[in-house]
Amino acid sequence: xxxxxxxxxxxxxxxxxxxxxxxxxxxxxxxxxxxxxxxxxxxxxxxxxxxxxxxxxxxxxxxxxxxxxxxxxxxxxxxxxxxxxxxxxxxxxxxxxxxxxxxxxxxxxxxxxxxxxxxxxxxxxxxxxxxxxxxxxxxxxxxxxxxxxxxxxxxxxxxxxxxxxxxxxxxxxxxxxxxxxxxxxxxxxxxxxxxxxxxxxxxxxxxxxxxxxxxxxxxxxxxxxxxxxxxxxxxxxxxxxxxxxxxxxxxxxxxxxxxxxxxxxxxxxxxxxxxxxxxxxxxxxxxxxxxxxxxxxxxxxxxxxxxxxxxxxxxxxxxxxxxxxxxxxxxxxxxxxxxxxxxxxxxxxxxxxxxxxxxxxxxxxxxxxxxxxxxxxxxxxxxxxxxxxxxxxxxxxxxxxxxxxxxxxxxxxxxxxxxxxxxxxxxxxxxxxxxxxxxxxxxxxxxxxxxxxxxxxxxxxxxxxxxxxxxxxxxxxxx
Amino acid sequence: xxxxxxxxxxxxxxxxxxxxxxxxxxxxxxxxxxxxxxxxxxxxxxxxxxxxxxxxxxxxxxxxxxxxxxxxxxxxxxxxxxxxxxxxxxxxxxxxxxxxxxxxxxxxxxxxxxxxxxxxxxxxxxxxxxxxxxxxxxxxxxxxxxxxxxxxxxxxxxxxxxxxxxxxxxxxxxxxxxxxxxxxxxxxxxxxxxxxxxxxxxxxxxxxxxxxxxxxxxxxxxxxxxxxxxxxxxxxxxxxxxxxxxxxxxxxxxxxxxxxxxxxxxxxxxxxxxxxxxxxxxxxxxxxxxxxxxxxxxxxxxxxxxxxxxxxxxxxxxxxxxxxxxxxxxxxxxxxxxxxxxxxxxxxxxxxxxxxxxxxxxxxxxxxxxxxxxxxxxxxxxxxxxxxxxxxxxxxxxxxxxxxxxxxxxxxxxxxxxxxxxxxxxxxxxxxxxxxxxxxxxxxxxxxxxxxxxxxxxxxxxxxxxxxxxxxxxxxxxxxxxxxx
Numbered sequence: 001x002x003x004x005x006x007x008x009x010x011x012x013x014x015x016x017x018x019x020x021x022x023x024x025x026x027x028x029x030x031x032x033x034x035x036x037x038x039x040x041x042x043x044x045x046x047x048x049x050x051x052x053x054x055x056x057x058x059x060x061x062x063x064x065x066x067x068x069x070x071x072x073x074x075x076x077x078x079x080x081x082x083x084x085x086x087x088x089x090x091x092x093x094x095x096x097x098x099x100x101x102x103x104x105x106x107x108x109x110x111x112x113x114x115x116x117x118x119x120x121x122x123x124x125x126x127x128x129x130x131x132x133x134x135x136x137x138x139x140x141x142x143x144x145x146x147x148x149x150x151x152x153x154x155x156x157x158x159x160x161x162x163x164x165x166x167x168x169x170x171x172x173x174x175x176x177x178x179x180x181x182x183x184x185x186x187x188x189x190x191x192x193x194x195x196x197x198x199x200x201x202x203x204x205x206x207x208x209x210x211x212x213x214x215x216x217x218x219x220x221x222x223x224x225x226x227x228x229x230x231x232x233x234x235x236x237x238x239x240x241x242x243x244x245x246x247x248x249x250x251x252x253x254x255x256x257x258x259x260x261x262x263x264x265x266x267x268x269x270x271x272x273x274x275x276x277x278x279x280x281x282x283x284x285x286x287x288x289x290x291x292x293x294x295x296x297x298x299x300x301x302x303x304x305x306x307x308x309x310x311x312x313x314x315x316x317x318x319x320x321x322x323x324x325x326x327x328x329x330x331x332x333x334x335x336x337x338x339x340x341x342x343x344x345x346x347x348x349x350x351x352x353x354x355x356x357x358x359x360x361x362x363x364x365x366x367x368x369x370x371x372x373x374x375x376x377x378x379x380x381x382x383x384x385x386x387x388x389x390x391x392x393x394x395x396x397x398x399x400x401x402x403x404x405x406x407x408x409x410x411x412x413x414x415x416x417x418x419x420x421x422x423x424x425x426x427x428x429x430x431x432x433x434x435x436x437x438x439x440x441x442x443x444x445x446x447x448x449x450x451x452x453x454x455x456x457x458x459x460x461x462x463x464x465x466x467x468x469x470x471x472x473x474x475x476x477x478x479x
Numbered sequence: 480x481x482x483x484x485x486x487x488x489x490x491x492x493x494x495x496x497x498x499x500x501x502x503x504x505x506x507x508x509x510x511x512x513x514x515x516x517x518x519x520x521x522x523x524x525x526x527x528x529x530x531x532x533x534x535x536x537x538x539x540x541x542x543x544x545x546x547x548x549x550x551x552x553x554x555x556x557x558x559x560x561x562x563x564x565x566x567x568x569x570x571x572x573x574x575x576x577x578x579x580x581x582x583x584x585x586x587x588x589x590x591x592x593x594x595x596x597x598x599x600x601x602x603x604x605x606x607x608x609x610x611x612x613x614x615x616x617x618x619x620x621x622x623x624x625x626x627x628x629x630x631x632x633x634x635x636x637x638x639x640x641x642x643x644x645x646x647x648x649x650x651x652x653x654x655x656x657x658x659x660x661x662x663x664x665x666x667x668x669x670x671x672x673x674x675x676x677x678x679x680x681x682x683x684x685x686x687x688x689x690x691x692x693x694x695x696x697x698x699x700x701x702x703x704x705x706x707x708x709x710x711x712x713x714x715x716x717x718x719x720x721x722x723x724x725x726x727x728x729x730x731x732x733x734x735x736x737x738x739x740x741x742x743x744x745x746x747x748x749x750x751x752x753x754x755x756x757x758x759x760x761x762x763x764x765x766x767x768x769x770x771x772x773x774x775x776x777x778x779x780x781x782x783x784x785x786x787x788x789x790x791x792x793x794x795x796x797x798x799x800x801x802x803x804x805x806x807x808x809x810x811x812x813x814x815x816x817x818x819x820x821x822x823x824x825x826x827x828x829x830x831x832x833x834x835x836x837x838x839x840x841x842x843x844x845x846x847x848x849x850x851x852x853x854x855x856x857x858x859x860x861x862x863x864x865x866x867x868x869x870x871x872x873x874x875x876x877x878x879x880x881x882x883x884x885x886x887x888x889x890x891x892x893x894x895x896x897x898x899x900x901x902x903x904x905x906x907x908x909x910x911x912x913x914x915x916x917x918x919x920x921x922x923x924x925x926x927x928x929x930x931x932x933x934x935x936x937x938x939x940x941x942x943x944x945x946x947x948x949x950x951x952x953x954x955x956x957x958x959x960x961x962x963x964x
Contacts, residue, residue, distance in 0.1 A: 092800020274844035279686035
């Protein structure tokens with residue numbers, strides 16, 4: 001079998017668009033969804049005579065990231081020109097960092113499916129500018145160019161080749177996404193290309209220390225697709241090697257529609273970028289004071305928060321890690337728990353109904369139609385017995401639709417649980433009397449028919465009878 | 480009116496109401512247009528704007544709110560972007576390019592009330608030492624129209640020398656202000672790298688390019704530079720600390736600036752110059768003024784030209800990548816494909832010398848050659864800087880010729896690029912070191928002007944200006960004017 005004979009060696013290069021107000025080298029705004037070429041100034045257009053001026057915010061964000069992964073912040077780094085011709089690259093070069101990046105080696109710990117965790121080395125992270133977009137399908141026979149994205153600050157984070165499966169790669173990519181949201185340095189909107197990933201993939205015989213020839217899959221922007229792209233690529237490589245051929249070093253594109261990788265046209269990339277220090281920008285020198293002042297601004301990082309959730313709220317590792325991934329969701333959980341006083345139940349509701357509702361409408365946590373306080377009210381109505389857990393789900397749906405507090409919903413729809421013993425007894429008696437045959441079956445030892453009666457009773461009360469009481473009283477009355 | 484008048488005299492005339500700015504602007508425009516058919520110093524004139532600027536200046540003068548250069552006509556080298564006026568950089572590539580912004584130099588001079596009458600001719604993208612590389616035809620030297628004016632700021636130099644304009648901006652990457660100033664018998668200052676903003680100045684070699692002035696006298700140069708030098712947030716390489724002396728628009732005193740200075744004479748420069756009589760006379764002037772002359776050595780001089788052409792070429796090769804026919808500038812007819820668009824637009828839009836430098840620069844940065852060429856050139860550059868730093872521990876200024884000879888005949892070197900490159904042997908080392916340097920007229924040879932060069936330590940423009948001005952108060956080489964028919 002493939003899996004045992006071959007080992008995968010995967011490294012990721014993740015491009016994170018930094019959430020600055022303006023471009024990395026100009027004062028033009030960084031905004032998405034604006035009319036084409038409306039967010040590009042003379043500097044972004046690369047007009048003759050213009051010069052880049054480094055955005056301090058972008059530098060601070062890069063430092064914050066470096067500190068969060070325990071990396072060395074290089075107090076001396078250099079901006080280089082990466083030269084290639086392409087119509088959406090106005091200057092004919094991209095300003096990037098090559099030999100001396102701002103962030104040196106660090107690491108990131110990921111949680112694996114089997115509950116273990118694994119530390120992935122990060123080789124470096126550097127600042128660079130994004131290119132514009134070429135749009136090939138807007139006008140027949142022509143390519144349109146939108147330079148709005150030109151000059152958007154990017155932090156390129158390069159991992160060591162430490163990843164050993166598509167799942168690990170995806171978990172790493174996810175963890176990075178979580179981290180940059182915690183640091184508030186990226187809006188994390190994958191559909192807008194806020195995070196894009198290149199994967200370097202090679203295979204080698206298990207146990208070997210030698211690296212195989214690698215291929216690079218370019219520009220994948222979803223957790224799911226990176227997993228699928230790597231799986232496809234690894235299988236492709238195994239097939240090639242097992243049929244006695246050699247892997248060719250090449251750059252590939254992943255086509256998610258047909259789930260396969262294909263080589264990029266050679267025109268789309270070039271081998272010799274002729275990197276050299278950009279003479280328009282001085283070496284970037286950072287003071288220890290600046291680095292320390294940014295260190296003080298580091299927020300609680302996901303792994304610490306996860307540990308706190310386990311200790312403080314008694315959550316399982318699974319629930320805690322699930323909740324902390326998105327800082328906004330974790331905030332929502334904490335705010336709800338503060339009022340609901342029931343962390344476990346709150347976790348279930350946040351991870352269950354709330355996420356389902358958000359996903360259904362593709363909303364962010366901040367756009368939730370139910371606030372943490374409102375959700376806490378709902379949970380309190382469960383714990384005080386007003387709502388059965390089944391009716392609570394109905395109440396949630398109604399709260400979501402109508403954006404009204406839980407008590408109004410309970411009143412409008414009469415969802416209050418029937419917990420009065422006498423009232424329930426009367427109904428049970430009625431049901432038992434109308435179904436003598438089933439009563440007889442129970443008395444002959446057929447326990448199963450209890451379920452039949454519970455169903456009938458709930459039906460008769462429109463589902464409002466307190467199920468525990470129904471169970472207890474039924475067992476008494478049926479005998 | 481005397482077209483060869485200095486700015487301070489024009490200021491007085493304007494202040495005394497002898498003439499208005501509109502009148503002298505018209506005077507220079509008419510004269511420049513008339514002489515341009517003979518000299519081709521200007522690529523374009525902007526008459527309407529000039530008259531408007533002059534009228535605004537006259538209003539300011541009338542209101543009593545004028546500054547030191549309000550109403551003074553000038554020309555910009557066509558490398559500075561001017562909002563609404565074509566900026567060609569001497570290239571077919573930018574024949575119709577109109578920038579939507581002013582270069583910082585232009586903006587500051589406009590704000591100070593200067594009047595721009597036109598854009599001066601130049602070697603294409605400032606690459607050349609003779610103005611023969613201009614797409615808009617070469618410029619003639621007013622002292623002998625069969626000869627070149629030098630380059631690349633040849634249009635600015637010829638215009639000032641011919642009295643078409645009192646003063647002009649220029650840029651200097653490896654000698655492009657100083658050498659044409661010497662060839663045309665005027666004064667030209669290249670400030671310290673970082674003293675003047677490069678924003679809006681079309682880049683040739685970013686780590687070397689520096690804006691400066693070509694004028695009739697050191698005093699004129701000082702006056703203009705005081706209006707546009709200093710820090711600029713739009714240029715990360717501009718020096719953040721202003722020169723307070725310069726920006727105070729200093730009154731230059733014709734008496735000796737300091738009691739005693741030592742002037743260094745670099746052995747390696749003098750060894751290579753056969754005819755040094757004029758520079759020797761200049762040396763005596765300084766000596767008589769009490770300066771100590773001292774032979775010094777700049778041992779890395781020999782490597783300066785190759786290092787320069789590698790560094791400047793490397794930077795130019797990528798600075799000029801943006802001229803691809805996609806967004807602005809020249810585009811070839813009916814491109815068949817993307818690569819056809821690139822290849823033909825660049826092949827047809829750029830001239831021979833520009834292509835030569837892009838090719839050599841690209842080569843020097845390529846994988847496998849980077850270390851041997853680009854990195855090595857950078858090492859040489861540091862050695863050259865070191866040479867100067869050591870010499871400036873011993874002397875206050877360096878004095879040497881500006882160029883190996885007088886203005887040469889048109890066509891004499893145009894087929895021999897290496898000989899052409901050697902024209903800059905005395906100006907390139909100080910460019911590589913980022914030092915301020917100035918060429919001042921110091922004599923004639925066969926009726927052609929000769930320039931001497933003064934080089935100062937970083938940001939010591941004051942020394943250059945004060946001693947240059949003192950020299951001009953003792954001599955009258957800078958007052959000689961060519962006879963034009």
